[in-house]
Amino acid sequence: MSQSETPADLRPWFLTLGDLDGPLDWRQFFGNSNPVEIDVGSGRGMFLVNSALARPDTNFLGIEIDYREGRRAARRLMKRELPNARVLGGDVHQAFDRFVPPHSVQAMYVYFPDPWWKRKHRRRRVFTDDFADRCARALHPGGLLHSWSDVGEYFEIIRSLMDHHADFEPLPPPPEREPEHDMDYQTSYERKGRQTGGTVHRGLWRRR
Ligand SMILES: C[S@@+](CC[C@H](N)C(=O)[O-])C[C@H]1O[C@@H](n2cnc3c(N)ncnc32)[C@H](O)[C@@H]1O
Numbered sequence: 001m002s003q004s005e006t007p008a009d010l011r012p013w014f015l016t017l018g019d020l021d022g023p024l025d026w027r028q029f030f031g032n033s034n035p036v037e038i039d040v041g042s043g044r045g046m047f048l049v050n051s052a053l054a055r056p057d058t059n060f061l062g063i064e065i066d067y068r069e070g071r072r073a074a075r076r077l078m079k080r081e082l083p084n085a086r087v088l089g090g091d092v093h094q095a096f097d098r099f100v101p102p103h104s105v106q107a108m109y110v111y112f113p114d115p116w117w118k119r120k121h122r123r124r125r126v127f128t129d130d131f132a133d134r135c136a137r138a139l140h141p142g143g144l145l146h147s148w149s150d151v152g153e154y155f156e157i158i159r160s161l162m163d164h165h166a167d168f169e170p171l172p173p174p175p176e177r178e179p180e181h182d183m184d185y186q187t188s189y190e191r192k193g194r195q196t197g198g199t200v201h202r203g204l205w206r207r208r
Pocket residue numbers: 040041042043044063064065066069090091092093110111112113114126187188189190
């Protein structure tokens with residue numbers, strides 16, 4: 001936050017879980033009844049900005065536990081006065097449990113979740129069995145869950161639990177595309193990973 005900026009200056013682009021009263025009414029939240037998609041761990045907001053610009057008839061919500069990153073993303077949305085994207089500061093598990101109505105979300109993106117390399121920190125990983133259950137609850141039938149990672153071992157865990165989840169079926173993930181320019185990537189982490197020669201593992205599942 002700059003010295004003169006207050007949290008209120010970023011409203012409505014940045015809100016925290018503490019600003020919400022109860023389950024979200026998406027129509028009220030976005031001011032329209034367009035479909036809603038959620039970017040889990042939205043970081044600096046590259047996906048939110050690009051998607052909101054490319055698909056004005058879809059609403060995007062980023063959920064980001066790091067307020068500093070969340071505000072940075074919100075500033076980018078505010079600068080472009082994007083009406084169809086918002087960032088919610090807070091923990092995604094709490095957000096799903098308390099504020100996301102069941103079967104109300106069209107798609108979910110979990111791009112490059114933190115790997116938490118050290119064994120003793122593994123329990124901090126976002127993508128667990130419980131998280132997959134929360135996604136199944138939030139998505140409506142036919143809704144899509146996309147998850148990409150540059151960490152092979154973590155991606156195999158995600159793939160295994162999603163492929164075996166009773167509420168999801170695996171779909172072929174999108175093929176890797178050659179970027180047309182320096183910013184033509186889905187997220188900052190995809191850009192960083194690919195520009196340093198890393199492999200990006202891609203998964204896509206459909207809610208039954
Ligand atoms: C490795 S970064 C990836 C950021 C972005 N998705 C990308 O691909 O560029 C992971 C992000 O997830 C956020 N995050 C980690 N745990 C979270 C949680 N429990 N709830 C919400 N966000 C979380 C982190 O703060 C971080 O911004």
